[in-house]
Amino acid sequence: MTALLVVLAFLLLVLFGFLPTILLVRDSSSGNRILLTPILGLCMEILVTNFLAVFRLTGFSIAVISLTLFVALAVGFPFRRGLAQRFVSPEFQFEASPARRFFFDPVADLSREEIKRGAVPMVIAVATTVLISWPLMLYGHGDYWGFANPDAAFYMKIVERLYTQSFSVPGIDEAYGYGSSISRTHAVLGVSYFPSILSALSGIAPKYFFNILCAVVTGLTPLSLYFLATFGFKISRRVALIAAIMIGCSPLLANSYYISALGSLCLGILVPVGVAFCIQYLAEPSRVAAILLATVTAAMFYCYYPGFGMMAILYTAIVGSALIQGRISFKQLRFVALSLAVLIAGTFSSQFYLLAQQLFIETFSGRLQAGLANETTMFFGLCLTEEFVPFLWGLKFPAMPVALGSLSSDVTFLVLFGLGALYICLLLLSTAERLSGLRREYKLTSVAIILSLAAYMYSRNGYAVFKLVGWTQSFILIGLAAITVGIADLLERKQKRLLAAAPLVLLAVYIGLSLTHTAELGLISARPGEKAIPHNAGRFELSDFRTLEQLDAKWGPKGFNIALPDPVAQRWAVPFLTAPKLQFLPILGLEVENSDSRQVISDMKKARDRFETSYVMVGGDVIANDGRGACQSLWSNRVFTLIDVARCQNVVAMGPGWYRMERNPKSPDYWQRQFRWLRKRGVLLILNPSRQPQRLRFTATSGYGNPSPYRTVRLYADGELFDEIQIRGYARVTTKPFTGAGPWSRIEFMVEEDAKPLPRRYPFWSAWVPRDARSLNLAVADIALEPDGPGALPTSSRIEFRSTEQFGKTLINGIYPDRWAGSKASVELAIPTGAKTLEVSGTIPAVKSFSFPYSVRLLADGDAIGEQQIAQPGPFKIRFSLRPTGRAAQTFEILPASTYVASDLGIGSDTRPLSVQLDRIAVTTDALAPVSR
Numbered sequence: 001m002t003a004l005l006v007v008l009a010f011l012l013l014v015l016f017g018f019l020p021t022i023l024l025v026r027d028s029s030s031g032n033r034i035l036l037t038p039i040l041g042l043c044m045e046i047l048v049t050n051f052l053a054v055f056r057l058t059g060f061s062i063a064v065i066s067l068t069l070f071v072a073l074a075v076g077f078p079f080r081r082g083l084a085q086r087f088v089s090p091e092f093q094f095e096a097s098p099a100r101r102f103f104f105d106p107v108a109d110l111s112r113e114e115i116k117r118g119a120v121p122m123v124i125a126v127a128t129t130v131l132i133s134w135p136l137m138l139y140g141h142g143d144y145w146g147f148a149n150p151d152a153a154f155y156m157k158i159v160e161r162l163y164t165q166s167f168s169v170p171g172i173d174e175a176y177g178y179g180s181s182i183s184r185t186h187a188v189l190g191v192s193y194f195p196s197i198l199s200a201l202s203g204i205a206p207k208y209f210f211n212i213l214c215a216v217v218t219g220l221t222p223l224s225l226y227f228l229a230t231f232g233f234k235i236s237r238r239v240a241l242i243a244a245i246m247i248g249c250s251p252l253l254a255n256s257y258y259i260s261a262l263g264s265l266c267l268g269i270l271v272p273v274g275v276a277f278c279i280q281y282l283a284e285p286s287r288v289a290a291i292l293l294a295t296v297t298a299a300m301f302y303c304y305y306p307g308f309g310m311m312a313i314l315y316t317a318i319v320g321s322a323l324i325q326g327r328i329s330f331k332q333l334r335f336v337a338l339s340l341a342v343l344i345a346g347t348f349s350s351q352f353y354l355l356a357q358q359l360f361i362e363t364f365s366g367r368l369q370a371g372l373a374n375e376t377t378m379f380f381g382l383c384l385t386e387e388f389v390p391f392l393w394g395l396k397f398p399a400m401p402v403a404l405g406s407l408s409s410d411v412t413f414l415v416l417f418g419l420g421a422l423y424i425c426l427l428l429l430s431t432a433e434r435l436s437g438l439r440r441e442y443k444l445t446s447v448a449i450i451l452s453l454a455a456y457m458y459s460r461n462g463y464a465v466f467k468l469v470g471w472t473q474s475f476i477l478i479g480l481a482a483i484t485v486g487i488a489d490l491l492e493r494k495q496k497r498l499l500a501a502a503p504l505v506l507l508a509v510y511i512g513l514s515l516t517h518t519a520e521l522g523l524i525s526a527r528p529g530e531k532a533i534p535h536n537a538g539r540f541e542l543s544d545f546r547t548l549e550q551l552d553a554k555w556g557p558k559g560f561n562i563a564l565p566d567p568v569a570q571r572w573a574v575p576f577l578t579a580p581k582l583q584f585l586p587i588l589g590l591e592v593e594n595s596d597s598r599q600v601i602s603d604m605k606k607a608r609d610r611f612e613t614s615y616v617m618v619g620g621d622v623i624a625n626d627g628r629g630a631c632q633s634l635w636s637n638r639v640f641t642l643i644d645v646a647r648c649q650n651v652v653a654m655g656p657g658w659y660r661m662e663r664n665p666k667s668p669d670y671w672q673r674q675f676r677w678l679r680k681r682g683v684l685l686i687l688n689p690s691r692q693p694q695r696l697r698f699t700a701t702s703g704y705g706n707p708s709p710y711r712t713v714r715l716y717a718d719g720e721l722f723d724e725i726q727i728r729g730y731a732r733v734t735t736k737p738f739t740g741a742g743p744w745s746r747i748e749f750m751v752e753e754d755a756k757p758l759p760r761r762y763p764f765w766s767a768w769v770p771r772d773a774r775s776l777n778l779a780v781a782d783i784a785l786e787p788d789g790p791g792a793l794p795t796s797s798r799i800e801f802r803s804t805e806q807f808g809k810t811l812i813n814g815i816y817p818d819r820w821a822g823s824k825a826s827v828e829l830a831i832p833t834g835a836k837t838l839e840v841s842g843t844i845p846a847v848k849s850f851s852f853p854y855s856v857r858l859l860a861d862g863d864a865i866g867e868q869q870i871a872q873p874g875p876f877k878i879r880f881s882l883r884p885t886g887r888a889a890q891t892f893e894i895l896p897a898s899t900y901v902a903s904d905l906g907i908g909s910d911t912r913p914l915s916v917q918l919d920r921i922a923v924t925t926d927a928l929a930p931v932s933r
Contacts, residue, residue, distance in 0.1 A: 008202070025292070146259060163196045194209070270307060271472075321440070539620075623654070759771060821896065844915075849900045856870065
């Protein structure tokens with residue numbers, strides 16, 4: 001079904017572009033009209049639907065009118081000559097008039113040769129669609145969402161709205177349940193009415209056509225590149241086909257598809273075609289060429305205005321050079337300017353003004369400059385550093401076991417960096433026309449692209465740099481294909497056949513690496529639960545959100561609160577929830593902020609003031625026991641549950657201040673299976689808290705952003721400090737008791753120490769881009785509420801550290817899951833009747849910084865118990881005599897004499913300060929005298 005919908009979308013573009021292509025494009029032998037038909041169809045769909053939007057029509061009405069118009073024009077095409085004989089004089093002339101050619105010239109009909117020459121690029125386009133969008137075909141339009149880009153959820157909301165309402169977008173307040181507001185419509189893509197047309201034909205909701213449209217546009221990218229190469233840059237068909245294949249397997253193109261970047265995908269089609277028409281107009285100025293150039297440019301403006309900015313840069317370089325050299329005059333440009341002004345202003349004048357204003361603002365503002373709080377921008381910046389090789393994003397070895405896959409990270413980097421540098425050198429050589437066959441226009445566009453990249457890199461705008469690389473990849477790959485084939489041909493002519501194969505091998509290596517990375521991205525897209533990076537919501541599926549429509553239909557009129565602690569999940573819930581009485585607890589921004597920031601405090605207050613109903617939808621998180629055991633769910637699916645918190649106490653939900661949840665289900669360390677990173681301050685919400693004293697239990701691990709293993713965590717209940725805990729590397733701890741109040745209690749975690757982003761290992765350039773922009777200060781997992789009292793005491797009197805599950809059952813601090821202890825380790829154990837001895841066994845390493853005998857001291861509830869000596873390295877077992885206290889449990893602290901750091905001693909890469917590796921700690925009734933070894 002989904003594949004048929006993709007075919008339907010493509011055929012509609014052919015329908016929309018058929019008449020303009022036949023009417024305006026004269027080339028009938030190269031096959032370019034075959035390639036241009038769906039591309040010009042995309043342009044016509046954008047301009048016609050946006051023009052109809054001026055009249056405040058709904059998307060359904062626009063769909064009906066557009067379909068009627070284009071079908072009528074296509075049906076009337078066979079009868080054009082009969083109409084001409086009756087209404088058009090044969091003597092009619094108008095500068096190679098399109099109308100005259102259309103009515104009288106038999107070349108307007110497609111020839112067999114034209115179809116034949118256009119068939120091969122079209123096969124590449126189909127192969128590209130299949131290669132990249134196969135997960136969509138496999139799972140279907142209702143269950144596939146790529147990498148779950150939250151922007152796609154917003155656009156799904158837009159296209160759904162446009163179908164039933166006039167041109168507008170949902171404001172953030174309206175979309176998130178805070179009443180209605182008017183938002184600026186510059187976010188609307190020009191193709192946003194195309195899902196309405198598809199929906200009117202199929203009866204399927206418009207929002208499900210977003211990824212289908214992305215798949216169709218992805219397949220058109222090789223056609224656009226081929227047209228630019230042959231029609232614009234005038235290079236050979238062989239080189240153009242090679243470049244088309246290269247972009248067809250490009251991981252950058254695949255990544256744009258998997259993040260549902262429809263605007264960027266359209267830009268990758270329309271900008272190359274626009275540049276080709278610009279070059280054509282300079283070579284042969286005519287009104288037909290001017291109309292084609294204006295049509296594509298105006299469509300780009302309304303489709304995705306940053307693409308218009310990219311067009312303007314490249315047009316300026318090409319036209320400016322022609323003016324300086326006197327190859328064209330300002331007078332000859334008048335008709336182009338007039339045509340463009342009529343099309344842009346005449347299509348949708350108010351939207352034209354808004355888009356122009358927004359383009360100016362974004363071009364000269366620092367809104368998208370790299371900021372460490374903006375994880376998305378920093379990730380895009382990382383993609384443009386040496387880790388992914390500039391200009392050729394995606395070079396990496398395949399993940400499957402191969403000879404190169406076993407190389408160390410250093411060797412892998414050097415190999416890939418060397419390949420990238422070699423390809424960049426080839427790109428620089430591509431400006432040599434004698435070698436590549438690329439003419440003046442290619443040089444001009446290359447200079448414009450490089451200057452734009454340099455300007456944005458200088459201003460630390462990682463987002464813009466990444467986008468520019470994607471937007472201009474067609475130009476880059478044309479240059480790479482042309483220079484490698486050109487060098488190979490030159491060497492072949494000089495009878496150096498072995499050397500001639502070398503550049504072709506380099507080309508094959510690039511295609512092979514690109515293809516394997518594209519395949520890997522496809523597998524990640526299809527199986528997000530197994531490998532969550534770069535997936536934005538790896539633990540969810542689109543079907544989880546689709547079923548929210550059931551919840552919305554039944555409970556929406558009553559109103560309910562949504563306690564989803566993931567900002568991506570919040571945004572994906574919006575397209576499937578339409579009831580007006582909904583609110584998030586609270587709205588979370590994509591940029592993580594500390595819970596004491598002004599914005600977070602404001603959002604929390606707004607959410608608390610609007611907490612008018614006790615119905616709350618919650619989702620799975622790092623909460624181990626969220627208090628719902630005795631609650632009957634009112635509605636549930638695989639991950640979400642609706643409950644009435646008026647009947648359920650102590651419902652726990654994560655609030656602002658945390659990074660998104662991470663999962664590693666197959667990890668031997670239980671805490672890594674589901675955890676969150678905390679930067680500085682984060683909130684935990686307890687809905688309908690018990691009025692009795694409670695304790696909070698959680699597992700915490702010191703993060704990579706600070707080399708010290710110690711973290712001081714202060715805990716506040718509704719603003720009042722109630723506990724302070726020192727985390728020593730790894731800990732599973734219980735807080736002091738607290739009492740909650742109000743409709744919800746706000747527990748705040750505050751880490752005293754600071755953390756920094758992780759620097760890159762090889763910062764040759766753009767050193768401001770870190771390896772990880774997050775401040776990984778403290779990892780928190782397994783959060784649970786426990787009643788204060790005997791039930792909170794430990795029940796075990798021993799810990800077997802070789803069993804990793806023990807780390808999830810025992811209160812522990814300062815002992816890592818790999819059994820290594822630091823400078824201080826503590827455990828809380830039950831004290832059985834008649835307890836006399838604490839036994840500690842493990843292994844002590846033979847490192848030069850340790851002296852023997854090695855002493856170990858023991859404290860019980862802060863009181864010194866004794867000291868034992870370990871005579872030599874290796875396995876040990878020491879025992880301490882215990883004093884009777886009458887307590888049911890005690891906290892034992894083990895204090896080794898010294899620690900070592902493996903990386904400092906040159907015996908490994910571990911930077912933790914370690915002492916001994918533990919096997920067992922147990923309280924026994926054994927009365928034997930302590931022994932040591």
